[in-house]
Amino acid sequence: METDSSFTFVLFGGTGDLSMRKILPALFEAHRAGGMLADSGKIVAVARHAADRGEYIQWVNEHVKPHVSKNGVDEAAWSSFLERIEFVKIDLGNPEDFALLRDAVKDLPGIRVFYLATGPSLFVPICRALASVGLNENARIVLEKPLGYDLKSSNAINDAVGEIFAEEQIYRIDHYLGKEPVQNLLALRFGNALFEPLWRREWVESIQITIAEELGVEARGDFYDNTGALRDMVQNHLLQLLSIVAMEPPHSMDSDSVRDEKLRVLRALKPIDPLNIGKVAVRGQYHAGGIRGTAVPAYATEPGVKPNSTTETFVALKVEIENWRWAGVPFFLRTGKRLADRVAEIVVNFRAVPHSALGVSALRAGANRLVIRLQPNETIRLYCLAKQPGEGMNLASVHLDLAFDQFFREGQMEAYQRLLLDVINGRLALFVRRDEQEAAWRWVEPILNEWKASNKPPKPYAAGTWGPAAASAMLAQHGTCWLEEEN
Ligand code: BG6
Numbered sequence: 039m040e041t042d043s044s045f046t047f048v049l050f051g052g053t054g055d056l057s058m059r060k061i062l063p064a065l066f067e068a069h070r071a072g073g074m075l076a077d078s079g080k081i082v083a084v085a086r087h088a089a090d091r092g093e094y095i096q097w098v099n100e101h102v103k104p105h106v107s108k109n110g111v112d113e114a115a116w117s118s119f120l121e122r123i124e125f126v127k128i129d130l131g132n133p134e135d136f137a138l139l140r141d142a143v144k145d146l147p148g149i150r151v152f153y154l155a156t157g158p159s160l161f162v163p164i165c166r167a168l169a170s171v172g173l174n175e176n177a178r179i180v181l182e183k184p185l186g187y188d189l190k191s192s193n194a195i196n197d198a199v200g201e202i203f204a205e206e207q208i209y210r211i212d213h214y215l216g217k218e219p220v221q222n223l224l225a226l227r228f229g230n231a232l233f234e235p236l237w238r239r240e241w242v243e244s245i246q247i248t249i250a251e252e253l254g255v256e257a258r259g260d261f262y263d264n265t266g267a268l269r270d271m272v273q274n275h276l277l278q279l280l281s282i283v284a285m286e287p288p289h290s291m292d293s294d295s296v297r298d299e300k301l302r303v304l305r306a307l308k309p310i311d312p313l314n315i316g317k318v319a320v321r322g323q324y325h326a327g328g329i330r331g332t333a334v335p336a337y338a339t340e341p342g343v344k345p346n347s348t349t350e351t352f353v354a355l356k357v358e359i360e361n362w363r364w365a366g367v368p369f370f371l372r373t374g375k376r377l378a379d380r381v382a383e384i385v386v387n388f389r390a391v392p393h394s395a396l397g398v399s400a401l402r403a404g405a406n407r408l409v410i411r412l413q414p415n416e417t418i419r420l421y422c423l424a425k426q427p428g429e430g431m432n433l434a435s436v437h438l439d440l441a442f443d444q445f446f447r448e449g450q451m452e453a454y455q456r457l458l459l460d461v462i463n464g465r466l467a468l469f470v471r472r473d474e475q476e477a478a479w480r481w482v483e484p485i486l487n488e489w490k491a492s493n494k495p496p497k498p499y500a501a502g503t504w505g506p507a508a509a510s511a512m513l514a515q516h517g518t519c520w521l522e523e524e525n
Contacts, residue, residue, distance in 0.1 A: 044076040044148025045462045050164060051155035052083030053097055061155055062098065063106040064454035070115040074459055078147050082124045091125040130160055133167040140171040150177040151461050158185055162198040169202045180209045180461055183274050184265060189479035196472050209461050210470040214275040216453030219412040228287050236388065238363045244518055246370045246385040247279050250377040252329050259342025266349040271373040273482045277304060280369060283384055284359055293467035297474060304477035308358040312488040319485055320508045322352035324376040327501030334376060334501045350496045351375045354509035368516055372509060376501035382412040385521050396431055404435035416442040
């Protein structure tokens with residue numbers, strides 16, 4: 039069935055890395071699937087590194103095609119996809135060029151989506167130039183992260199964009215919110231009466247949220263060195279995951295009900311006490327090491343990174359939420375590059391039984407735990423204790439598994455595909471509202487400030503490990519450890 043939501047999708051940064059790896063492949067997948075994009079929908083790429091449409095299409099063939107459909111490209115779908123693409127050469131430093139864009143889109147149908155896959159320094163000039171040629175009407179604007187560098191710069195961008203576009207027209211992307219398993223977290227929590235009564239301080243001892251990467255900074259050394267893991271991953275992805283794990287049940291799934299509840303969590307985060315920061319925050323930087331048998335260089339020798347850089351590539355935090363549901367429950371957040379594995383997961387450690395008639399082993403860890411694996415291999419695993427077969431009452435840790443790819447063999451959608459379809463169809467729930475973003479910056483900023491003021495270098499860790507030992511010591515203070523340390 040064909041959707042009737044016609045659109046003109048204008049892609050700024052049309053020859054950039056994000057367009058190449060994520061945005062154009064996601065649009066292609068939606069096109070290939072059929073029925074998701076209106077036939078009349080057009081993509082208008084804006085760039086200055088191509089002379090004309092022919093050259094741009096050649097670039098798309100060379101650079102985008104390798105990133106689509108791992109199982110081979112459907113050639114017929116690919117050529118009909120290319121027919122959707124128009125091209126406008128614009129020098130973004132030259133606002134007069136926007137008249138060319140206005141002329142290119144004026145007769146195209148449907149809602150206009152302006153996707154700013156550019157650096158944040160261009161957000162405001164592009165919005166102003168769009169307004170100067172009247173293109174802010176009947177339009178949605180998509181802003182990629184990072185949106186600013188701190189609260190002040192993010193407010194400056196939001197204020198300026200807010201003068202041109204209403205909040206309902208602004209789609210701030212956090213691609214983690216588009217991931218299928220993150221959606222599933224909502225289904226798990228609010229679709230099952232089983233978990234919700236246990237989802238609180240009386241039954242939960244601690245929660246871990248990890249986003250670990252094997253990759254280093256790739257070709258983004260320059261950007262990353264001015265950013266660091268706290269801004270790149272914690273301020274957005276990790277705090278968004280935390281807010282979904284910890285939020286109260288929303289009254290409905292409409293965009294503001296969900297975002298209101300997430301906001302309440304962000305506002306209830308216990309402020310970090312600068313005097314105590316060493317106990318609740320660990321920052322690290324990778325040195326040379328090996329990932330799966332391959333030697334990898336130190337962060338400080340990566341292209342674009344300053345040799346004496348003190349930027350963190352690893353962060354672990356202990357976070358508390360000051361409300362009735364979560365008071366006193368530590369949430370341990372962790373992210374890092376060049377770690378031992380690529381994994382994103384949420385570990386809910388429930389409290390042990392208060393008294394064991396079955397002997398001490400019934401009190402031990404390895405049971406009473408829910409592990410929600412977001413990637414790779416989306417799985418929900420519930421650890422319990424069971425009796426080992428045979429004589430006597432010997433207990434062993436066992437698990438119940440729900441592996442999503444086995445249960446639902448098809449229909450999985452990449453995060454960008456879902457989010458782009460949401461923009462085209464005007465669904466805001468999976469986009470970050472301004473007040474959420476501000477609350478996240480407000481909480482993160484004292485950590486950034488304290489790290490800067492103390493001028494201490496990050497703790498070293500060898501690439502291919504799980505980060506600095508201090509991250510384990512932080513959990514040990516609470517009588518617990520990271521999940522992989524138990525296995
Ligand atoms: C991005 C960060 O937002 O998320 C990158 O800027 C990071 O540094 C990436 O590698 C991780 O996303 P994913 O989907 O690969 O887990």
